Structures are given as structure tokens and as C-alpha cells.
Amino acid sequence: MKHLLSIADITHLEAVSILNTATELAKVSDTPMKKLPTLRGRTIVNLFAEDSTRTRISFEAAAKRLSADVINFSSKGSSLSKGESLKDTAQTLQAMGADAVIIRHGASGAPARLAECQWMSGAVINAGDGTHEHPSQALLDAFTIRKHLGHGREDLEGLRIGIVGDVLHSRVARSNVLLLTKLGAHVTLIAPPTLLPVGVESWPVTISYDFDSALESLDAVMMLRVQLERMNELFFPNAREYSRYFGLNSARVKALHPGAIVMHPGPMNRGLEITADSADSARSVIVEQVSNGVSVRMAILYLLLAGDTSIKAGN
Amino acid sequence: MNTVLSAQDISRALSRIAHEICESNTGSQSMTLLGIPTRGAHLAFRLATLIESIEGSSVQVGTLDTTLFRDDLRLKAPRALMATKIPPLGVQGRTVVLVDDVLFSGRTIRAALDALGDIGRPSRVQLATLIDRGHRELPIRADFVGKNIPTALSQSVRVSLTEIDGVDEVTISDLVSS
Amino acid sequence: MTNSLRAIILKGGTLADGSKRDVLINDGVITSVSQNLLSEGADVIDTEGLILLSGLVDLHTHLREPGREDSETVLTGSQAGVKGGYVALSAMANTSPVADTAGVVEQVFRLGKEAGLLDVFPIGAVTQGIEGKILAEIGAMADSVARVRVFSDDGNCVSDPLVMRRALEYVKKFGGVIAQHAQEPALTSGSQMNEGIVSATLGLKGWPAVAEEAIIARDVLLAEHVGSRLHICHLTTAGGVEIIRWAKARGINVTAEVTPHHLLLTDELARSYDPIFKVNPPLRTDADVIALRSGLADGTIDIVATDHAPHPGESKECEWQEAAFGMLGLEHALSIISQTMVETGLLDWAGVQNRMSIAPAVIGGYSDHGRGLEPGSPAHITVINPKAPYRVDRDNLASKSRNTPFHGMEFSAQVVATYFHGRKVFSNGRMA
Numbered sequence: 001m002k003h004l005l006s007i008a009d010i011t012h013l014e015a016v017s018i019l020n021t022a023t024e025l026a027k028v029s030d031t032p033m034k035k036l037p038t039l040r041g042r043t044i045v046n047l048f049a050e051d052s053t054r055t056r057i058s059f060e061a062a063a064k065r066l067s068a069d070v071i072n073f074s075s076k077g078s079s080l081s082k083g084e085s086l087k088d089t090a091q092t093l094q095a096m097g098a099d100a101v102i103i104r105h106g107a108s109g110a111p112a113r114l115a116e117c118q119w120m121s122g123a124v125i126n127a128g129d130g131t132h133e134h135p136s137q138a139l140l141d142a143f144t145i146r147k148h149l150g151h152g153r154e155d156l157e158g159l160r161i162g163i164v165g166d167v168l169h170s171r172v173a174r175s176n177v178l179l180l181t182k183l184g185a186h187v188t189l190i191a192p193p194t195l196l197p198v199g200v201e202s203w204p205v206t207i208s209y210d211f212d213s214a215l216e217s218l219d220a221v222m223m224l225r226v227q228l229e230r231m232n233e234l235f236f237p238n239a240r241e242y243s244r245y246f247g248l249n250s251a252r253v254k255a256l257h258p259g260a261i262v263m264h265p266g267p268m269n270r271g272l273e274i275t276a277d278s279a280d281s282a283r284s285v286i287v288e289q290v291s292n293g294v295s296v297r298m299a300i301l302y303l304l305l306a307g308d309t310s311i312k313a314g315n
Numbered sequence: 316m317n318t319v320l321s322a323q324d325i326s327r328a329l330s331r332i333a334h335e336i337c338e339s340n341t342g343s344q345s346m347t348l349l350g351i352p353t354r355g356a357h358l359a360f361r362l363a364t365l366i367e368s369i370e371g372s373s374v375q376v377g378t379l380d381t382t383l384f385r386d387d388l389r390l391k392a393p394r395a396l397m398a399t400k401i402p403p404l405g406v407q408g409r410t411v412v413l414v415d416d417v418l419f420s421g422r423t424i425r426a427a428l429d430a431l432g433d434i435g436r437p438s439r440v441q442l443a444t445l446i447d448r449g450h451r452e453l454p455i456r457a458d459f460v461g462k463n464i465p466t467a468l469s470q471s472v473r474v475s476l477t478e479i480d481g482v483d484e485v486t487i488s489d490l491v492s493s
Numbered sequence: 494m495t496n497s498l499r500a501i502i503l504k505g506g507t508l509a510d511g512s513k514r515d516v517l518i519n520d521g522v523i524t525s526v527s528q529n530l531l532s533e534g535a536d537v538i539d540t541e542g543l544i545l546l547s548g549l550v551d552l553h554t555h556l557r558e559p560g561r562e563d564s565e566t567v568l569t570g571s572q573a574g575v576k577g578g579y580v581a582l583s584a585m586a587n588t589s590p591v592a593d594t595a596g597v598v599e600q601v602f603r604l605g606k607e608a609g610l611l612d613v614f615p616i617g618a619v620t621q622g623i624e625g626k627i628l629a630e631i632g633a634m635a636d637s638v639a640r641v642r643v644f645s646d647d648g649n650c651v652s653d654p655l656v657m658r659r660a661l662e663y664v665k666k667f668g669g670v671i672a673q674h675a676q677e678p679a680l681t682s683g684s685q686m687n688e689g690i691v692s693a694t695l696g697l698k699g700w701p702a703v704a705e706e707a708i709i710a711r712d713v714l715l716a717e718h719v720g721s722r723l724h725i726c727h728l729t730t731a732g733g734v735e736i737i738r739w740a741k742a743r744g745i746n747v748t749a750e751v752t753p754h755h756l757l758l759t760d761e762l763a764r765s766y767d768p769i770f771k772v773n774p775p776l777r778t779d780a781d782v783i784a785l786r787s788g789l790a791d792g793t794i795d796i797v798a799t800d801h802a803p804h805p806g807e808s809k810e811c812e813w814q815e816a817a818f819g820m821l822g823l824e825h826a827l828s829i830i831s832q833t834m835v836e837t838g839l840l841d842w843a844g845v846q847n848r849m850s851i852a853p854a855v856i857g858g859y860s861d862h863g864r865g866l867e868p869g870s871p872a873h874i875t876v877i878n879p880k881a882p883y884r885v886d887r888d889n890l891a892s893k894s895r896n897t898p899f900h901g902m903e904f905s906a907q908v909v910a911t912y913f914h915g916r917k918v919f920s921n922g923r924m925a
Contacts, residue, residue, distance in 0.1 A: 001393075008694075017395055024380070024396040033433035038383045087810050107812035108696040109766030116765070117810070130814070132696030174696060198701070199693030302383070307393030 062297035090119035108132035138175035157184035165224030328461030333365035352397035421455035506540030548580030548873025553798035560589025578875035593629035731784030768816030803894035831906030872915035
């Protein structure tokens with residue numbers, strides 16, 4: 001594993017190894033000394049061409065706990081917003097000696113372009129690209145699900161997980177479908193037909209247009225952020241109708257079976273796809289997702305950067 | 316390949332180390348054994364059992380992974396982390412006995428001392444090893460040694476334990492240069 | 494025009510119909526086609542084992558001049574054309590300024606004459622600024638020195654049905670044709686690639702087949718209603734082929750083209766996120782490629798047109814959604830048609846000659862072209878070696894741009910010489 005661009009590129013074994021590594025690294029957060037010397041002297045660039053405070057901070061915290069030097073390069077005030085090309089940016093980062101670039105970009109495939117065009121030699125980590133993928137989010141979601149529902153198992157075999165909302169525009173959904181099914185879970189996508197991509201029939205998932213009838217069979221409900229602008233693009237009539245059919249409210253939380261968990265990648269539109277009481281209910285692991293994010297991202301950085309990736313890992 | 320320690324030799328060596336640890340630590344109450352994965356961890360649990368039967372009371376035992384603190388990470392392929400399990404009473408103010416299978420350059424022990432330092436401040440740290448093969452690169456020595464085996468740098472020492480390898484033995488072989 | 498004082502004999506070549514003949518050229522005109530030709534003082538060129546076709550005609554070329562001379566000029570486009578075996582190109586109107594006045598089309602026409610390697614026939618815009626609102630000065634362009642007969646807003650669709658109706662009616666005055674870029678804009682706002690399994694995975698905004706087919710269906714009905722002539726640019730979908738087949742059976746005066754890249758490549762290539770594969774209309778699926786090939790074989794699709802679309806490096810060395818649409822086509826079109834149509838047994842060389850020379854010349858009204866290798870015809874001849882395998886190298890192109898999606902691919906048939914009015918304008922990898 002040289003880069004982390006898409007969940008499609010990693011094997012079941014690699015995914016489990018990331019989750020196991022994250023489990024060990026999570027213990028560091030419980031010790032008085034939260035810093036490890038592991039990536040001392042390594043330079044990691046946070047290249048955020050799109051606003052995302054939480055993902056950037058999470059990666060930054062992960063890198064710093066491993067003692068890497070972190071350079072933040074975000075869209076406001078950077079040359080990226082001044083029309084500098086991705087190629088020029090990459091060559092600049094190469095000249096600066098970046099060992100890894102964590103990239104968030106509005107264009108699907110931008111991290112893949114960065115990794116494959118030989119403009120720079122460092123590792124590329126996709127922190128969310130357009131409507132394509134968000135691999136580290138899926139890994140932290142899988143980590144959170146395994147922790148609550150895994151019962152000591154390494155993967156998610158047999159768990160039933162619902163992903164609800166704007167699948168069409170969601171990179172979180174794409175990465176999660178790939179990862180959760182790779183780890184053995186059954187995934188149901190619950191959305192209005194307008195917010196499912198044409199071609200979704202080729203995905204290894206069940207499709208449902210009816211949230212209520214899908215509810216009781218689910219072990220975890222993952223709510224997706226819905227942007228209100230979609231209303232103007234005719235994906236649904238208005239916010240009220242969307243919430244009525246696809247929002248998570250306390251009645252729906254009650255209909256979940258005991259032990260089921262409620263997730264959201266954030267940032268939430270409270271009142272649209274999730275009501276405040278559902279987000280703050282005892283079932284909700286939303287806040288924990290954030291803290292797990294740091295451990296999972298530490299694991300990603302450790303596995304990509306600590307060793308010499310040109311050598312194949314033994315057994 | 317030469318077998319330098321048989322199962323019986325290993326058993327005798329561990330038994331002796333257990334007694335030496337007890338002697339140097341008047342009692343096991345303030346002592347914590349931490350084995351370095353993988354084989355050092357199994358040795359630590361065996362020593363704990365032996366010490367418990369000598370002392371007649373339970374011993375704090377756990378594992379300490381040194382991977383994140385190693386100075387040779389960048390020279391090797393990425394490696395998976397091993398479990399670190401610190402027993403309930405922790406390390407603060409206690410005597411920690413690090414347990415490893417082979418003492419060689421001393422770099423693993425240096426990493427272990429760093430890892431330990433991030434967990435707490437033991438009053439004293441000791442080192443037990445089944446084999447000391449020499450060739451130290453750091454000023455580190457073992458307090459308890461099962462057997463000193465003089466080796467050439469071109470040789471490899473392998474400790475096999477029934478828990479993972481199905482057999483207890485220590486062998487030496489010449490490294491095939493590739 | 495011609496500079497050859499001496500007669501030329503192309504000896505022993507195979508014509509489109511499979512017969513072996515010698516071709517005698519005098520003063521730029523084919524004067525005799527027969528066996529064992531002897532002519533005192535003629536230059537004899539051995540074409541044994543080679544195929545001689547009526548010179549290729551492209552009905553859809555972006556030469557970028559005026560305006561984007563950094564990506565192509567009429568001269569470099571002409572050089573790419575003759576290297577690909579073409580003797581006539583049709584310069585699309587979406588230049589800067591747009592070719593929507595007699596002045597611009599005459600400029601392009603003159604630049605073609607100055608380059609002198611082949612004929613450049615300007616295509617006029619249907620609407621002012623190809624904005625789809627107000628008709629361009631179609632009559633003035635038709636009456637200009639360039640004598641424009643093909644009109645297209647290519648790059649944009651003439652999406653307003655009333656504008657399309659009026660344009661179709663208006664060109665009847667001089668027997669013109671409207672070449673429609675079929676793309677319903679409301680269904681393709683921000684679209685990046687074919688909408689389907691691959692776009693769903695890649696998270697690139699989909700471009701549904703129906704956006705193309707709906708316009709084709711509407712326009713064949715409009716053409717029928719007003720009794721005019723319609724040409725559909727770059728057909729890409731199986732459904733589009735079906736609609737054209739239906740329209741032709743109904744007697745509607747419609748013709749259609751397909752590009753070499755849509756006959757060879759599919760949307761699977763987008764998985765690399767390399768925008769070299771980004772093109773408008775987009776690469777479709779395997780099933781579409783099969784339908785296009787069989788449509789071209791049975792004549793539902795009349796012609797091959799390249800949609801040669803040069804772009805400078807920076808337009809492709811970027812994120813997919815930032816990149817320009819379009820790919821080069823002129824230099825490898827014949828090789829690709831050989832691979833996809835001839836080597837698969839779908840079309841013989843007579844079929845290739847029809848789809849790449851005779852039929853496009855008829856549609857464009859290029860009376861000097863597409864006349865076959867007959868005595869009395871202008872000596873426009875494309876010489877092909879069907880067994881000369883080569884690998885495409887983007888660093889060795891005649892075009893000013895290097896955005897070829899075929900880089901690294903191997904083809905077996907190769908254009909080895911091109912004659913324009915009896916003059917060798919290209920041979921053996923070198924310009925004349």
C-alpha cells in the first residue's frame with residue numbers, strides 16, 4: 001500500500017490490519033503521554049482545496065501524535081484558489097520534500113491524478129474527492145461499528161447496515177459501500193430514487209425507498225448529510241417532505257432494535273436528515289466517530305509512512 | 316542448523332531466571348513483568364507462572380510493543396503493531412522486568428525503555444533474556460540471562476516456543492547471503 | 494495546384510473492390526486505371542501489396558484557427574490530415590471568433606489554400622456565436638468564396654426546437670445541411686462522462702444516453718416535417734442508431750456519423766481519471782460500441798468523421814472535471830477503422846472507401862472529392878499498407894497537440910502515402 005486513494009484498492013486483509021492498528025493506537029490516547037516518536041522527521045502536507053475543518057483537524061491531530069511535521073495548505077489564501085494547477089501544486093510539494101500529501105478536493109479523482117501522474121513521489125491520502133470517495137471516513141465508520149457490534153470479531157460479517165440519504169452525491173456512501181461489504185456486512189441503501197446513482201444496481205447492496213420498513217432489521221443506521229441546494233436541483237420537493245420520509249427522528253430511533261447504533265459522518269443538518277434528539281440519543285455514536293477518526297487516521301499514516309513501502313511486508 | 320538449547324535446557328534456564336528475579340526483588344508484590352512481543356511476551360507469562368509458584372502469590376504481567384519506538388522502522392517494510400497490555404497496577408513506582416527472547420544489538424530494549432517512559436515512571440527497570448548473543452550496539456546489559464551464546468554476526472539465532480512454533484528449542488544457523 | 498510535370502503510375506496496388514490495377518496520373522487527374530499500364534517517361538511507384546482508396550474526406554474537424562493557434566492551426570491540422578490519409582477536412586465553426594460570418598469562413602478557406610496540402614471546407618455556425626438563439630448569416634456564408642454548405646453549432650447543441658426548425662428550413666434554399674451536435678443541455682449540465690455503472694462508481698456526473706437520443710428523435714421528426722436535410726454528428730449510443738435506422742426506413746433525409754474513438758473505446762477508460770479520455774459526447778459502453786459498429790457496417794451510420802479536437806497540454810494535465818473535452822483523431826482514424834471494421838470482417842475496403850471518402854463528400858457537397866479511382870477523377874488517393882504494425886506515440890504526431898487517447902496502442906494498417914491532385918502530400922512518415 002503506497003497510497004490510500006480508494007477503498008476499492010485495499011484488500012480485506014489490509015482493511016482489517018488498519019482497524020487492528022487503530023485499536024492499538026487508540027490506547028495511546030488513554031496514556032498521559034499522547035505523543036509517539038514514530039514519524040519524527042516526516043513531513044505531511046494537508047492539502048485542502050475544499051473547506052473541511054473536521055477532517056483536516058483530525059488528520060492534523062493524527063499526524064502530530066505521531067510526531068510528523070504538518071504543513072497546512074488550505075484553499076483560502078493558498079494558490080489553489082488562485083487558479084494554480086494541480087500539477088504546479090504537486091511539483092511545489094515535491095520540491096518541499098513532502099513525504100505524504102493528504103488531499104481534500106472538490107474534483108472526483110484529483111487524488112488519483114496526483115498519485116499517478118508522477119508529478120510528486122510522496123504518498124497520497126485521499127481525504128475526500130468530489131462525489132467519489134472518502135476512504136478514511138469509511139475506515140473510521142467500520143472501526144466504530146466493529147467496536148460496538150463486532151463482539152470480538154475482526155470484520156463485520158453478517159451485520160446489517162443502512163446508509164440513508166443522498167447517496168448520489170456522497171463520497172462517504174461510496175467508500176462505505178465498498179468497505180462494509182468487503183468486511184462482510186449487508187448494506188441497504190435507503191434514499192429517494194432521485195438521490196441514487198444510475199448504475200447503483202451493479203453495487204453489492206440492497207436498495208430501499210422505504211426507511212420505515214427497513215428500520216427494524218438494521219444493526220446500524222448511517223445518516224448522510226443532505227444539502228438544501230439539492231432541493232433547487234429538483235431532487236426532492238422540499239425539506240419537510242424529505243425529513244418526513246428519510247429523516248431520522250425519535251419515532252424511528254425507537255423502532256430500531258435494541259443495540260442498534262446511529263451514525264452520521266458530520267457535519268449534521270439538525271432538523272433535516274436527523275433531529276436533534278436522535279443525534280443526541282443514547283443510540284448515537286456520532287461524537288465517538290470523531291475521536292475514533294484520530295486513531296484510524298494515525299493507523300493510516302503509520303502504515304503508509306513508518307516503513308519503507310518499497311519493501312513488501314512479510315506474512 | 317545447530318540446536319543449542321533443548322526444551323529441557325529452556326525449562327531449566329527459565330526456572331533459574333525466575334529464582335534470580337525473586338532473589339533480587341525481595342517478594343513479587345511491587346514487581347511487573349512486561350514481555351516484548353511476540354516470543355518475549357510468552358516467556359514473560361511463563362516466568363510469571365514460575366514466580367507465582369515460588370512466591371505463592373500472583374504476579375502482575377503484561378506485554379509491551381516497541382514497534383512505534385524503533386529506530387529502524389524506515390529501513391524495513393511496514394509492520395503490524397503488536398498488543399501492548401499493561402496490567403491493572405500499571406508501572407508507576409514499581410519494578411518493571413522487561414522480558415525478551417534474544418538480546419542482540421540492544422536497540423529493541425532502548426525502544427522498550429522509551430515506550431515504558433511514555434506509560435509511567437517505574438522505580439526501577441530490569442531486563443531478563445533467554446539468550447544473550449553479544450554484539451551490543453548500545454550500553455545495555457541484561458540483569459538475568461538464560462544462556463550466553465557467542466555468535467558470529469553472520470549467524471542467526473532462533474528461539475522457538477511451543478505456544479507459537481509447536482516446539483521449545485533454540486537454534487543457530489548461518490545466514491544465507493543473498 | 495499541381496506541380497508534377499511528369500506522369501505518375503501507381504503500379505500493382507489493390508483497389509477498394511479488391512482488383513489489382515495500375516493507376517496513371519497526368520496533371521493531377523487520373524487518366525487511366527487498368528492492368529499492365531506502360532507510359533514512357535512516367536514515374537513508376539510500386540504499390541504492390543498496398544491498398545489504394547479514393548482520398549479520405551473528414552466532415553468534422555476542429556482546426557482551432559482563428560483563436561486557439563496554440564493547439565492547432567489550419568496548417569498543422571492539414572499536416573495531421575494528410576498523414577492520416579485525408580485530402581479534405583471540414584473545419585468546425587467553434588473558433589474564436591466563431592465562424593458565423595462570411596469573413597471568418599473565407600479566412601479559414603484562404604488559410605487552407607495557403608497550406609495547400611488538402612482542401613479545407615469551412616463549416617458555418619447555425620447561430621450567432623453558436624449561442625443557439627439568433628440565426629447566423631447562413632446565406633452570406635453559402636454565397637461566400639468558401640461556398641459553405643454544412644452548418645453546425647458543434648460543441649453546442651441547437652437545443653431550441655424553433656431555432657432548429659428554422660435553420661433546417663433556411664438551408665433548403667441552397668441544398669445545405671444542418672449537422673446537429675445532439676445534446677439536450679438541461680439533461681447534461683455539468684456532465685462529465687457516460688451515465689452508468691462506471692460513473693456511479695467514480696462519482697463523476699453522468700451524461701445519459703437519452704440526452705443525445707431525445708434530440709436525435711426530435712430533429713429527425715423536424716427534418717421530416719419541413720422536408721429538409723439533417724446530419725447527426727458523432728452518434729454514440731445504441732438507441733441513437735435505432736432512431737436513425739427508424740428514420741431512414743421512414744424516408745427521412747437524415748445522415749449520421751461516428752468517430753473512430755467511439756468505435757474503439759469505452760467508458761471503462763475513465764476509471765484512470767485521466768482526462769485524455771474525456772470527450773464530448775462521452776465514451777459509452779461495450780454494447781454501444783457494438784451497435785455503432787454494426788450500424789456503420791449496415792449503412793445506418795453513413796460515415797466516419799474524426800471530431801479531431803486538439804487541446805494544449807494544460808487542458809488535459811489536470812483534474813478530470815477541470816479538463817477540456819476532446820481528443821485527436823485525424824492521424825489514426827484509418828488504422829482504427831481497419832482494426833474495428835475491416836479486421837473484424839464487418840466492412841471490406843470498398844465499404845471503408847464509401848464511409849470515409851465517397852459518402853462524406855456527398856453529404857458535404859464536395860463535388861471534387863469522393864469520386865473513386867476512375868478515369869477523369871481528380872487524383873486524390875490514399876495509399877494504405879494493411880500489414881504495417883506500428884505503435885502510436887504521442888510525441889511523434891503531426892498535430893500541434895498531443896491529446897491522443899491512442900498513445901501506446903498498436904495498429905496494423907497504416908497510411909503510407911497521400912496524393913492530393915496527383916501531388917504526393919505525404920509519404921513514409923514524412924511530409925511532402
